[in-house]
Amino acid sequence: MNTTKSVSKRYVFLAAILIVLAGGLVLLPKYQKHEGIEPEELLSKAISPERYISTDILADKLVNQDPSFILIDVREESEYTKYSLPNAINIPLKKLLDEESIPYLNQAQYNVILFSNDNFYADQAWVLCNRLGYKNLKVLKGGINNWYKTIINPPVPTEDMTSLDYELYNTRKAASMFFGVAYPEQFKVDKPIEVKKVAPKKVITVQKKKKKPAEGGC
Amino acid sequence: MKELEKTKRISIAAVITILVVLIAVLSYKKPKHLYANNTKSTLETITNSNFFATLEDLKGENLALIDVRNQFEFEKGHLENAINIYTPEILNDENSKILNNLKATNQTIVLYGSNTNDVTVPFLLLNQLGYSNVKMATIKNSYYQNQLITINDTIEKSIADIKEFIDESIKKASVESKPIPVKVVTPKKVITVQKKKKKPAEGGC
Numbered sequence: 001m002n003t004t005k006s007v008s009k010r011y012v013f014l015a016a017i018l019i020v021l022a023g024g025l026v027l028l029p030k031y032q033k034h035e036g037i038e039p040e041e042l043l044s045k046a047i048s049p050e051r052y053i054s055t056d057i058l059a060d061k062l063v064n065q066d067p068s069f070i071l072i073d074v075r076e077e078s079e080y081t082k083y084s085l086p087n088a089i090n091i092p093l094k095k096l097l098d099e100e101s102i103p104y105l106n107q108a109q110y111n112v113i114l115f116s117n118d119n120f121y122a123d124q125a126w127v128l129c130n131r132l133g134y135k136n137l138k139v140l141k142g143g144i145n146n147w148y149k150t151i152i153n154p155p156v157p158t159e160d161m162t163s164l165d166y167e168l169y170n171t172r173k174a175a176s177m178f179f180g181v182a183y184p185e186q187f188k189v190d191k192p193i194e195v196k197k198v199a200p201k202k203v204i205t206v207q208k209k210k211k212k213p214a215e216g217g218c
Numbered sequence: 219m220k221e222l223e224k225t226k227r228i229s230i231a232a233v234i235t236i237l238v239v240l241i242a243v244l245s246y247k248k249p250k251h252l253y254a255n256n257t258k259s260t261l262e263t264i265t266n267s268n269f270f271a272t273l274e275d276l277k278g279e280n281l282a283l284i285d286v287r288n289q290f291e292f293e294k295g296h297l298e299n300a301i302n303i304y305t306p307e308i309l310n311d312e313n314s315k316i317l318n319n320l321k322a323t324n325q326t327i328v329l330y331g332s333n334t335n336d337v338t339v340p341f342l343l344l345n346q347l348g349y350s351n352v353k354m355a356t357i358k359n360s361y362y363q364n365q366l367i368t369i370n371d372t373i374e375k376s377i378a379d380i381k382e383f384i385d386e387s388i389k390k391a392s393v394e395s396k397p398i399p400v401k402v403v404t405p406k407k408v409i410t411v412q413k414k415k416k417k418p419a420e421g422g423c
Contacts, residue, residue, distance in 0.1 A: 010225060010228070010229065011228075014228065014232050017232070017236065021239060034249070034252050034253050035253065035256050035257065036253070036257065038249065038251075039251040039252075039253065039309060039343060039346070039347060040250075040251065040309055042343065043305075043306065043308065043309055043339070043343060044306075046339040046343075047305055047306045047339065075374075079376070082379070082381060083379070083380045083381040093261070093264075093265055094261070094265045096261060097257060097258055097261055116374060117374045117375065117376045117377075118335065118373060118374050118375075119335055120334060120335055120338060120373045120374050121374055123335065123338040123339065124264055124338060124342060127338070127339060127342045127343075128257045128260060128261055128342070131253075131257055131346070132257055144376065144380070145376065145377045145378070147380075148377060148378045148380050148383070149377075152378075152380055152383060152384070153378070153383060179384075180384045180388075181383070181384050181387045181388075182384075182387045182388040182390075182391035182392070183387070183391055184390065184391045
């Protein structure tokens with residue numbers, strides 16, 4: 001009888017401990033809001049300039065029809081319908097975390113390039129998506145405004161600039177033509193430069209006549 | 219006897235369980251920074267509420283200005299009464315203390331950088347960490363003759379209608395490209411032909 005009493009006491013003790021531990025679980029939900037990656041990690045990713053892509057690189061990708069990325073316009077729909085980059089998908093910032101938008105943002109197949117007029121909204125979208133751990137996100141540096149300034153309407157280099165600037169201007173100009181801008185000189189039909197066909201020189205191997213041994217002689 | 223063995227086993231198991239729990243509790247490090255808002259609610263705040271402060275708002279009382287540029291830029295020139303907290307260091311212990319102090323004393327924290335885009339990252343981070351008293355200054359800082367010039371900044375303003383620009387360029391190009399018959403007007407050389415005066419017939423029959 002004595003033993004059973006002490007045993008039951010122990011059971012009570014054990015049960016009490018378990019109840020206390022279970023009570024600890026109540027405190028846990030406090031951390032549930034801690035969704036996504038750590039703030040420190042988010043910060044270190046956000047301050048890296050790696051997350052930006054320049055307009056020149058983007059133009060090059062578009063011209064070469066690089067299939068590895070998708071463009072996402074985070075501006076309002078009205079602005080999107082007015083003008084957007086070729087083949088861009090419109091996800092207004094407000095709808096960024098909607099269920100329909102997630103398949104575009106959270107995938108490993110494509111690189112995602114976010115853009116807006118400047119990079120203000122695109123940056124906000126980037127921070128939120130990155131906290132959720134979405135990979136392969138980039139922001140177009142300077143957004144559409146910079147796109148206009150550099151690609152659509154590139155500044156004409158002045159004479160005191162280096163040949164590199166001229167080269168850059170020419171590439172940008174060519175790119176802008178690709179995106180629909182027309183230049184007056186484009187229409188002046190240049191006479192097709194006649195390419196002189198260089199006929200391959202026929203190599204005639206002259207067979208050297210073997211000197212015949214002098215026939216006869218004195 | 220059987221009962222006794224059973225209790226022995228139970229107590230051993232209990233001791234082990236408690237040990238495991240203790241180890242788990244001790245090894246659990248409380249993260250320094252915890253998000254107070256999830257992404258959805260943050261998105262709602264940034265799309266719905268006004269968290270901008272213009273140049274005029276900066277003169278208001280009970281606000282703490284924080285310069286998020288680096289120390290070099292800060293020392294070159296900064297707004298009056300501003301504290302320097304460079305963005306990459308915003309989660310340091312020291313800076314957290316400062317921010318918590320400001321939060322405790324109910325001051326509005328206004329972040330500014332060289333332009334509004336500079337402040338996006340620190341603002342969003344602080345907002346998600348639960349600093350609801352943070353605003354971002356929509357100002358632009360630049361230097362003119364080593365003097366800090368601060369002006370209001372506009373965000374996300376479209377600078378040009380690209381579609382119109384393209385259409386315009388096509389129109390312009392097609393107008394100019396119409397084969398305008400370029401008349402090369404060469405000044406007609408006026409050659410005055412001296413009329414030979416008919417000589418009076420010399421002699422005759």
